[in-house]
Amino acid sequence: MTRPILIRGGRVIDPSRKGDGVADVYLQEGRVAAVGTNITGEDGARVIDAAGKVVAPGLIDLHVHLREPGQEDLETVATGAMAAAAGGFTAVCAMPNTDPVLDNQGAIGFVISQAQKAGKARVYPIGTISLGQKGEKLAEMGELVGAGAVAVSDDGKPVMSSHLMRTALEYAKTFGIPVADHCEDMGLAHGGAMHEGIVATRLGLKGIPAAAEEIMVARDIILAELTGGHVHLCHMSTRGSVSLIRRAKEMGLRVTAEATPHHFTLTHAACEGYNTNAKMNPPLREDLDREAIRQGLKDGTIDVIATDHAPHHYDAKEREFDDAPNGILGLETAFGLAVTELVEPGVLSLPELLFRMSTHPARIFNLPGGTLAVGAPADVVVLDPAARWSVDPSTFYSKSRNTPFGGRMLTGRCDLTIVRGRVVYDRAGG
Amino acid sequence: MGVLLSAGLSLGKDLLGLEYLSAEQIRLILDTAEPFKEVSERPIKKTPALRGKTIVNLFFEASTRTRISFEFAEKRLSADTVNVASTGSSVSKGETLVDTARNLEAMRIDMVVIRHPSSGSADFLAQRIRSNVVNAGDGTHEHPTQGLLDLLTLRDRFGKVEGLKVAICGDVLHSRVARSSIWGLRKLGAEVGVCGPFSLMPRDIGELGVREFTRIEDAIAWADALNVLRLQLERMTSGFIPSLREYNRVFGITSERLARAGKDIVVMHPGPMNRGVEIDSDVADGPFSVILPQVTNGVAVRMAVLYLLAGGMPDWQQQGGVE
Numbered sequence: 001m002t003r004p005i006l007i008r009g010g011r012v013i014d015p016s017r018k019g020d021g022v023a024d025v026y027l028q029e030g031r032v033a034a035v036g037t038n039i040t041g042e043d044g045a046r047v048i049d050a051a052g053k054v055v056a057p058g059l060i061d062l063h064v065h066l067r068e069p070g071q072e073d074l075e076t077v078a079t080g081a082m083a084a085a086a087g088g089f090t091a092v093c094a095m096p097n098t099d100p101v102l103d104n105q106g107a108i109g110f111v112i113s114q115a116q117k118a119g120k121a122r123v124y125p126i127g128t129i130s131l132g133q134k135g136e137k138l139a140e141m142g143e144l145v146g147a148g149a150v151a152v153s154d155d156g157k158p159v160m161s162s163h164l165m166r167t168a169l170e171y172a173k174t175f176g177i178p179v180a181d182h183c184e185d186m187g188l189a190h191g192g193a194m195h196e197g198i199v200a201t202r203l204g205l206k207g208i209p210a211a212a213e214e215i216m217v218a219r220d221i222i223l224a225e226l227t228g229g230h231v232h233l234c235h236m237s238t239r240g241s242v243s244l245i246r247r248a249k250e251m252g253l254r255v256t257a258e259a260t261p262h263h264f265t266l267t268h269a270a271c272e273g274y275n276t277n278a279k280m281n282p283p284l285r286e287d288l289d290r291e292a293i294r295q296g297l298k299d300g301t302i303d304v305i306a307t308d309h310a311p312h313h314y315d316a317k318e319r320e321f322d323d324a325p326n327g328i329l330g331l332e333t334a335f336g337l338a339v340t341e342l343v344e345p346g347v348l349s350l351p352e353l354l355f356r357m358s359t360h361p362a363r364i365f366n367l368p369g370g371t372l373a374v375g376a377p378a379d380v381v382v383l384d385p386a387a388r389w390s391v392d393p394s395t396f397y398s399k400s401r402n403t404p405f406g407g408r409m410l411t412g413r414c415d416l417t418i419v420r421g422r423v424v425y426d427r428a429g430g
Numbered sequence: 431m432g433v434l435l436s437a438g439l440s441l442g443k444d445l446l447g448l449e450y451l452s453a454e455q456i457r458l459i460l461d462t463a464e465p466f467k468e469v470s471e472r473p474i475k476k477t478p479a480l481r482g483k484t485i486v487n488l489f490f491e492a493s494t495r496t497r498i499s500f501e502f503a504e505k506r507l508s509a510d511t512v513n514v515a516s517t518g519s520s521v522s523k524g525e526t527l528v529d530t531a532r533n534l535e536a537m538r539i540d541m542v543v544i545r546h547p548s549s550g551s552a553d554f555l556a557q558r559i560r561s562n563v564v565n566a567g568d569g570t571h572e573h574p575t576q577g578l579l580d581l582l583t584l585r586d587r588f589g590k591v592e593g594l595k596v597a598i599c600g601d602v603l604h605s606r607v608a609r610s611s612i613w614g615l616r617k618l619g620a621e622v623g624v625c626g627p628f629s630l631m632p633r634d635i636g637e638l639g640v641r642e643f644t645r646i647e648d649a650i651a652w653a654d655a656l657n658v659l660r661l662q663l664e665r666m667t668s669g670f671i672p673s674l675r676e677y678n679r680v681f682g683i684t685s686e687r688l689a690r691a692g693k694d695i696v697v698m699h700p701g702p703m704n705r706g707v708e709i710d711s712d713v714a715d716g717p718f719s720v721i722l723p724q725v726t727n728g729v730a731v732r733m734a735v736l737y738l739l740a741g742g743m744p745d746w747q748q749q750g751g752v753e
């Protein structure tokens with residue numbers, strides 16, 4: 001039996017109940033036992049002083065790449081789950097583009113068992129849409145869900161066949177799970193290395209037009225209307241996508257969307273000097289796109305912040321821009337970037353941010369957590385939203401170091417992470 | 431040139447692109463090239479300026495003209511040179527660019543001339559080795575010595591570059607020559623136009639301060655000089671244009687089109703030419719063509735660049751690279 005935990009005197013923000021005030025939180029037997037003032041726990045309970053800090057339901061990331069099985073030199077389920085915990089995440093959803101891909105119940109079960117052994121953040125596997133992620137034949141989604149998959153996605157390999165996407169939405173609807181799509185028209189993106197615009201023109205790099213994303217967003221919205229299925233649009237990057245989603249939501253369609261910290265922080269200017277740590281897919285776009293993403297997060301067009309945590313070995317990024325792999329780490333910088341780029345400039349309040357990083361992700365993927373209601377799982381974080389710190393990739397818990405944010409000053413970080421009532425990360429080392 | 435050098439002007443450690451140079455640095459190179467033209471006219475084409483320097487010509491992409499031009503420039507400056515081509519070297523065995531660079535560095539070379547199919551590869555190399563790096567063409571980014579030899583050729587013809595109107599015609603999208611040409615001409619005060627089908631124009635090219643033409647006749651009427659880009663045959667198979675035949679009919683530089691303009695005009699081409707596609711033979715071989723003087727100037731400009739970089743070499747530590 002785990003020792004009870006009493007978190008005392010913090011500003012308790014629970015977006016699930018619109019709660020925001022100084023209180024104590026008592027965790028017992030892996031559950032939230034009480035939230036209130038002057039709680040005295042049992043003798044022997046661990047007491048954590050959270051005065052001046054924020055206590056909230058743990059952050060939930062709907063989009064990470066943990067590289068296991070297949071590329072354990074980049075990340076494992078265990079190191080990824082630890083990096084998540086250090087970033088304030090109590091649960092992450094692992095994309096299936098591993099090697100082999102997560103297209104069968106055995107593979108899903110393997111990831112879950114690795115996560116249990118690690119005992120850090122919870123890891124919910126996402127199964128593939130198609131067998132082998134080949135975009136041809138549906139994976140056995142019923143069995144994937146039975147084994148513990150919480151969604152399906154061919155992330156990284158866009159579903160180009162509209163017929164396959166249609167049947168995926170219909171079939172997944174049967175099991176009540178979302179279909180998460182990486183929206184990219186491969187014919188139009190055609191080997192591009194960064195956003196198509198003035199920076200690509202100057203650098204002589206092949207561009208990926210915004211339209212490559214928007215065409216598939218529009219298609220997915222139309223198919224959501226046709227099927228009544230739940231489409232979840234991954235890592236939205238363009239102003240056009242935001243306006244398409246806004247209209248879809250006005251029509252009442254089951255469309256949800258995520259945006260990454262790098263897309264609300266950086267623009268294609270970050271690629272100057274052929275910086276391969278600014279190479280990702282979808283690419284960093286223009287100022288107006290970044291503004292639209294921020295506006296979308298404010299008005300709810302973009303439902304959640306997800307990191308698209310994508311570990312790569314340092315020497316894979318140490319090469320020609322065209323040949324470097326896409327993607328950056330996200331878990332250990334997400335909260336700091338969100339506070340610095342969204343809360344400090346007044347785009348979101350801290351409770352609104354926590355809604356988009358915890359409560360709402362849990363709701364749209366139908367996951368436990370995201371709330372401090374009594375009886376809810378004791379997945380809780382203590383955050384220091386005022387801490388100023390400089391990003392030092394050498395201290396990351398992730399196995400990889402690929403981030404464009406090294407040396408950047410951020411405000412806001414995680415002090416303590418509790419999963420299932422057990423402290424899995426304590427910055428003070430306690 | 432002595433005056434400029436004594437004023438402390440140098441190129442820094444590398445020549446990566448004309449975007450990174452000031453007008454003064456570009457003029458310094460052109461002025462330095464003038465006396466080197468004469469070296470190539472001597473019976474014994476040799477000057478001891480780079481004696482004892484070792485230069486590696488690292489060509490990851492097929493090239494005849496640029497590679498030979500660099501090699502002549504190096505040899506006429508008395509440098510020791512080694513040529514490395516991507517086939518038959520460790521590169522074809524999968525060695526990464528950074529490993530190739532480190533190995534060259536370990537052999538204590540002075541300069542690397544690099545031609546590579548990826549944009550940014552010269553910048554990449556320059557950030558990682560102490561030797562001077564000269565970009566001999568990186569992907570679709572820049573080809574600075576080509577841009578410089580075009581400027582020298584224009585200056586020879588017109589006396590100055592400032593105020594000239596130069597139209598760059600053809601496949602600007604895939605052209606490193608076009609980007610270097612645009613930067614060099616703009617910095618020296620020329621007006622620049624681009625002309626070609628929109629499918630071969632890079633996004634937001636207007637933001638580089640160039641004028642866009644869709645009719646080749648309008649570009650010819652406007653320009654004092656044309657820089658005609660090579661149209662690579664694979665642009666047709668990859669769907670950027672419907673056919674080479676139509677390209678020649680709509681955008682080709684023909685003697686009829688030049689005659690209709692009724693004025694003297696200078697026609698440049700970076701080579702290799704597709705005769706009958708972007709340029710007709712009677713134009714290439716005709717009175718307005720400066721295509722062979724461009725090649726001659728190429729050697730002088732490359733000698734100037736190598737000479738200036740060698741002179742600037744002790745600066746590399748203070749400069750700490752280019753970016």
